[in-house]
Amino acid sequence: MVVDSTSYADPATSRNDVTSKLPDFAQGCDWIGFAAVTGSSESSSCRQDAVAIAATRAENPNDNPVIEERVRSHRLTEVLPRAVKLFDCPAEGEGSDVLGRRATWSSRWPPNGSRTGHTRSSCSATS
Numbered sequence: 001m002v003v004d005s006t007s008y009a010d011p012a013t014s015r016n017d018v019t020s021k022l023p024d025f026a027q028g029c030d031w032i033g034f035a036a037v038t039g040s041s042e043s044s045s046c047r048q049d050a051v052a053i054a055a056t057r058a059e060n061p062n063d064n065p066v067i068e069e070r071v072r073s074h075r076l077t078e079v080l081p082r083a084v085k086l087f088d089c090p091a092e093g094e095g096s097d098v099l100g101r102r103a104t105w106s107s108r109w110p111p112n113g114s115r116t117g118h119t120r121s122s123c124s125a126t127s
Contacts, residue, residue, distance in 0.1 A: 003086040030054040036086035046089030048082040
């Protein structure tokens with residue numbers, strides 16, 4: 001999930017897009033990461049940790065669908081608040097938005113404990 005908090009984005013439209021579309025979008029994800037385009041993302045300290053939505057093997061060793069949905073339901077409540085916080089990121093320092101976000105994402109995704117082989121997958125979106 002990439003949030004544009006630069007002066008190029010219309011803040012009201014961007015926030016509305018995130019709050020109206022992200023909850024449904026995240027339903028199909030096993031994990032979701034967050035990034036803010038601030039105009040200098042490479043040096044920005046504005047971060048939100050990724051959310052591992054799917055239950056880990058330790059949490060659901062027998063692949064019980066009831067446990068999986070309970071874990072997913074709980075973790076999905078963490079997605080929108082984290083994304084919305086990124087709108088408050090200030091433009092900081094110098095650097096590259098594209099290269100900075102790519103470097104940050106590749107070093108932290110997928111979160112520890114993520115499962116593989118699920119029908120659901122990681123997701124990406126931009127607002």
